[in-house]
Every structure is written in structure tokens, then in C-alpha cells.
Amino acid sequence: MDISIQKSSIVNRQSSIQITGSKSEANRLLILQALYPQLQIKNLSNSDDSQLMQRALASIENTVDIHHAGTAMRFLTAYFSSKEGREVVLTGSKRMKERPIGILVDALTTLGADISYLENEGFPPLKIKGRKITKSKVSLKASVSSQYISALLLIAPTLENGLELTLDGKITSVPYIKMTLSLLDQIGVENSFKANVINVSPTKEVKPNTLVVESDWSSASYFYSIVALSNVGTQVTLSSYKKDSLQGDSILAEIYTKFGVETEFKNNSIVIKKTSSVNSDSLTNLDLSNAPDIAQTIAVSSFGLGLQCQLTGLHTLKIKETDRLEALKAELTKLGAKIEVTNDTLTLYRATSIIDDVQIETYNDHRMAMAFAPLALKTSITIKDADVVSKSYPDFWNDLKKVGFQIN
Numbered sequence: 001m002d003i004s005i006q007k008s009s010i011v012n013r014q015s016s017i018q019i020t021g022s023k024s025e026a027n028r029l030l031i032l033q034a035l036y037p038q039l040q041i042k043n044l045s046n047s048d049d050s051q052l053m054q055r056a057l058a059s060i061e062n063t064v065d066i067h068h069a070g071t072a073m074r075f076l077t078a079y080f081s082s083k084e085g086r087e088v089v090l091t092g093s094k095r096m097k098e099r100p101i102g103i104l105v106d107a108l109t110t111l112g113a114d115i116s117y118l119e120n121e122g123f124p125p126l127k128i129k130g131r132k133i134t135k136s137k138v139s140l141k142a143s144v145s146s147q148y149i150s151a152l153l154l155i156a157p158t159l160e161n162g163l164e165l166t167l168d169g170k171i172t173s174v175p176y177i178k179m180t181l182s183l184l185d186q187i188g189v190e191n192s193f194k195a196n197v198i199n200v201s202p203t204k205e206v207k208p209n210t211l212v213v214e215s216d217w218s219s220a221s222y223f224y225s226i227v228a229l230s231n232v233g234t235q236v237t238l239s240s241y242k243k244d245s246l247q248g249d250s251i252l253a254e255i256y257t258k259f260g261v262e263t264e265f266k267n268n269s270i271v272i273k274k275t276s277s278v279n280s281d282s283l284t285n286l287d288l289s290n291a292p293d294i295a296q297t298i299a300v301s302s303f304g305l306g307l308q309c310q311l312t313g314l315h316t317l318k319i320k321e322t323d324r325l326e327a328l329k330a331e332l333t334k335l336g337a338k339i340e341v342t343n344d345t346l347t348l349y350r351a352t353s354i355i356d357d358v359q360i361e362t363y364n365d366h367r368m369a370m371a372f373a374p375l376a377l378k379t380s381i382t383i384k385d386a387d388v389v390s391k392s393y394p395d396f397w398n399d400l401k402k403v404g405f406q407i408n
């Protein structure tokens with residue numbers, strides 16, 4: 001399904017949107033609930049990735065297919081490895097088979113897990129024979145994906161001797177590791193993160209507890225972009241968010257002040273408001289190694305506002321749903337941008353105009369579709385294969401209509 005959006009404006013200046021729970025928090029809590037069934041979860045994510053996680057955990061089949069869901073692939077690799085007696089083939093989409101998992105498999109194998117590759121060495125699909133894991137010390141390279149680290153930490157309290165995990169090299173996507181540790185804290189699992197060593201204590205039982213998932217900040221990013229590209233005075237209210245978020249992408253509230261957008265935390269919601277226009281000479285210079293999922297949103301906002309932008313710390317983007325650096329370069333270039341990318345940076349030069357009626361390819365990447373849609377505030381645009389958004393945000397197009405987008 002392709003979606004054409006006419007040049008739109010935010011007519012309803014007081015729009016209010018309810019985004020569902022963070023898929024990152026939800027997928028961690030689903031694993032923890034499978035390990036400690038006395039846990040209850042509220043405000044779960046309705047994303048495909050969380051539904052796939054729920055289905056995988058409930059499955060008794062020999063093959064579990066998690067499609068495009070990276071966290072599900074990584075977290076379930078650790079989960080099934082430690083599930084004594086369970087034998088499973090864990091597989092995913094064509095793209096998932098290109099997303100590396102060797103660092104996690106090596107760490108689990110060192111701890112005593114039985115995992116083999118069914119196609120290419122270092123990549124899914126995996127054959128996993130669940131076993132009791134008794135070893136407790138391992139180190140792994142921390143610069144490729146934090147999901148490998150979170151995967152180990154989630155099963156760590158159920159291991160006989162807990163876990164001492166040493167992180168080698170530069171640690172990427174750190175807030176996601178801290179999110180995992182904070183959730184362990186919340187259920188009463190003792191842990192520490194000092195210098196590059198994480199310790200998790202073995203924990204047989206946890207107290208019954210209901211955990212409420214905060215809504216998804218990565219999904220909120222598209223509304224920050226919409227407000228940034230709108231006239232001064234435009235505001236959108238999003239629920240349910242809090243100031244002391246576990247999600248690193250909540251840094252959006254600070255970043256978008258550069259684009260004239262202020263955030264007010266009110267009751268359980270955020271009110272995001274365009275309060276000033278932006279000086280076209282300003283340069284956005286950001287290291288996004290702690291918030292890789294909002295890189296596309298920020299690049300497109302900068303382009304739509306006609307601003308220069310220099311983004312660094314993007315080394316993980318090449319192994320996500322698509323090579324996001326090449327995808328951004330190709331699609332922004334079609335719109336008339338002058339853009340350069342390397343393996344870990346993106347440079348966007350000041351654009352004075354935007355080409356109308358461009359068709360944006362989305363490369364099976366939900367964030368390509370959602371990052372480019374806000375440009376409809378500047379020009380009419382078509383988003384190809386628009387249903388990709390369901391990976392993280394199935395209600396996205398309906399919510400855009402609610403704020404005033406004219407979608408065909």
C-alpha cells in the first residue's frame with residue numbers, strides 16, 4: 001500500500017494523541033514476565049515487534065519466526081538458550097538473516113549454551129538447544145549493538161550464578177543497557193554497572209509487581225518533527241509520558257529546542273509546542289550514538305526546515321532494518337537535498353527548496369516511512385509500502401489524520 005499525502009497543515013492546533021507503550025520496554029518486560037510469571041504489565045506496545053515477541057514466547061512450535069524484530073531475535077536467542085529441554089529454530093525475515101548475531105552467540109556459547117548456525121556463520125537462522133547455564137563470566141564487544149548486552153542481562157538473574165559481563169571497547173546505545181538494568185531494579189534484581197563491568201545477582205523469585213510501560217518516545221519523534229515543521233503556536237499533546245524516562249530517545253525534548261519546539265510535562269502527558277522560528281544559519285551538530293532510532297527523524301526535520309546538519313555516532317544504522325544511512329541519502333537526494341554519508345556520519349547542507357510529488361521508498365523500514373511523512377507539511381509526497389509502520393507504530397497513519405494530514 002502506497003500513501004499519498006497532499007500538502008497539509010496542522011488545522012487542529014490542540015490535537016491529542018495516545019501512543020502505546022515503548023516497544024523496547026515492552027519486549028524486555030515480556031521476557032522478564034516469561035521468566036517470572038508473577039509480573040504484570042500495563043500499557044504494552046501494540047507494535048508488530050511486541051506481538052511477535054508475545055507469540056514467540058507462547059509458541060510450542062519447533063520453528064519461531066520473528067520477521068523483522070531485532071530485539072525479539074536477540075532477546076529470544078538468550079532466552080531459548082537458557083530454557084532447559086527446549087529445542088527451537090529461531091529465524092526471521094530476509095533482512096534479519098543479514099543482521100549480525102555472532103557476538104551474542106559467542107558470548108552465550110562461552111557461558112555454556114548450545115547454538116548452531118543453519119545458514120551463514122554469524123547470522124540467523126539459529127538452532128538452539130536450551131540448557132542449564134552454569135558459567136557466569138563472559139566478555140563481549142560492546143560497539144556493535146547493545147541488544148546483545150540486554151539479551152544477556154535479561155536472562156542473567158535466572159542463571160545459577162548470575163552474571164559478570166565485561167564490555168570491551170566503546171559501548172554503543174548505552175541508554176538501552178541502562179533501561180534493562182533499571183527494569184531489573186524495578187523487579188528487585190540486584191545489579192551494578194561500574195566502569196565496563198556489569199554484575200547481576202541470581203534471583204530465584206521476584207515479588208508480584210505491576211509494571212506500567214511508558215509510551216514510546218521513538219514514536220513521539222515524528223510529532224516533534226511535525227510540530228517543528230509547523231507554524232509558531234502549533235501544539236500537539238501526547239500521552240503517556242514522564243520526565244524521568246527510561247528511554248534514551250526522550251533526549252528529543254532537549255534536541256528539538258534547536259528547532260523552536262518546547263516540551264511541557266503536564267500530568268501524564270507531554271505538550272509539544274512550536275514557540276519560535278529557527279535561524280536558517282544555525283547548524284545542528286549531534287552525536288546520536290545514544291539515540292540511533294531518532295537519526296532519520298532529525299535528518300528529515302533539518303532538511304524540511306532548510307537547516308544544515310551534521311550527525312555523528314551513526315555506526316549502528318547500517319545494520320538496522322535497512323542500511324539507514326544509504327536509504328536517507330537516496331531519498332533525501334530525490335527531494336533535492338545535498339547530503340553526504342560515511343559509515344557513521346551524515347552531513348546535510350542547507351536546502352533552499354524541496355522537490356514536489358516525490359515518491360519515497362521505505363526499504364522495509366518503518367522509520368523511513370514515518371520520518372519522511374512530516375514533510376507533507378511542506379510539499380505533497382508519496383510514501384511507498386506505507387504499512388511498514390506497523391513494526392513499531394500500527395496507528396501511525398490514523399494518528400496523522402487526527403492531527404490534520406490529508407491522506408489519500
Ligand SMILES: O=C(O)C1=C[C@@H](OP(=O)(O)O)[C@@H](O)[C@H](O)C1
Pocket residue numbers: 023024025071144145146147150172173176292293316
Ligand atoms: O534494546 C533495544 O530495545 C534497542 C536498542 C537499539 O539497538 P542497538 O543497540 O543495536 O543500536 C535500538 O536501535 C533498537 O531500536 C532498540
Ligand SMILES: C=C(OP(=O)(O)O)C(=O)O
Pocket residue numbers: 068069070071072293320321367392
Ligand atoms: C532498530 C530498530 O529495531 P530492531 O533493532 O529491534 O529491529 C528500530 O525500531 O528502529
